[in-house]
């Protein structure tokens with residue numbers, strides 16, 4: 001007999017018991033579902049400790065989506081962006097916290113698009129009378145912006161309070177067949193997904209210049225994108241292991257783009273590890289310093305318009321670096337490695353690994369000559385992000 005549906009509270013939602021479904025749904029699954037819904041333009045309910053919003057991604061809005069959201073919520077939605085994006089619009093002080101922009105008068109898709117997306121020919125001027133209100137990052141409204149980041153969309157949502165008491169928002173979502181997710185689960189998602197990484201496949205893959213190589217794939221339990229460990233030779237776990245953390249770069253790694261140094265760093269690391277006998281390269285699924293490939297292409301376009309790599313991220317509303325290294329630390333532990341000699345020029349990677357209890361015994365510089373296309377990018381990394389060249 002199927003269980004009798006009863007209203008879902010925030011607690012039952014977070015405990016993972018989905019009373020309306022025969023399948024157990026964990027917090028990780030819910031975030032994964034909410035990401036998929038947001039990406040397809042569907043509304044999602046995000047529930048904080050004191051508020052609940054129904055929201056859609058600010059990317060790909062059309063009149064129909066705005067009208068449906070307004071009818072569902074029974075009130076006019078507001079645009080939620082990061083303070084960084086609001087500061088680009090000259091509306092707030094810079095920062096990664098979310099803010100609510102309330103526009104005077106009726107919303108138009110064109111206006112919303114201008115405010116959320118800098119990738120436009122004409123500069124954006126918010127309408128006079130637009131107000132800005134900071135949002136607690138752990139509120140339902142605030143966490144919806146983080147959800148958009150997890151979805152690798154622009155960090156902006158269009159959101160309105162759920163009608164009725166916030167405590168009954170999970171039940172309201174179920175009634176309307178909407179995915180509901182707790183703000184706290186969104187904020188904890190990265191760490192929770194990293195803790196739940198499991199090796200799921202492994203094979204010998206002889207590489208040009210490093211024939212004794214194994215590739216081990218790790219998958220988060222929510223079915224998210226796999227990270228790969230490329231183990232060269234037989235690293236001795238009792239000694240610090242020569243290690244490279246390489247963040248995915250489709251354009252540099254696969255296409256040989258000259259805009260960055262990634263392709264050379266990838267191939268160079270494999271050869272250097274093979275030369276020294278053994279080590280590991282972790283290929284981390286965090287394209288574009290964690291903003292995703294599509295947003296990286298947007299950032300490139302902004303750079304062609306004169307912004308450097310840091311400012312381009314900020315124009316889009318992102319921090320200059322949105323990457324996390326807990327998956328890397330978790331993979332190293334799975335492989336039996338606690339101490340590493342880290343091939344990097346990026347001091348953040350060293351401190352991040354230390355924070356996740358992997359000891360970096362030595363930094364091994366990993367630099368390649370600049371070319372005409374990436375010289376500005378490399379200079380910006382040194383000047384703005386503290387890279388050691």
Ligand SMILES: Nc1nc2c(ncn2[C@@H]2O[C@H](COP(=O)(O)OP(=O)(O)OP(=O)(O)O)[C@@H](O)[C@H]2O)c(=O)[nH]1
Nearest residue numbers: 246247248249260286287288289299309344345346
């Ligand atoms: N957002 C953004 N990402 C970029 C840009 N150029 C390259 N990337 C990404 O930057 C990341 C570079 O990764 P890594 O080489 O591992 O890191 P790093 O910070 O350069 O540090 P080290 O190479 O270890 O010194 C990849 O995810 C690229 O896709 C850019 O202009 N904007």
Ligand SMILES: [Zn+2]
Nearest residue numbers: 249252260262
């Ligand atoms: Zn690159």
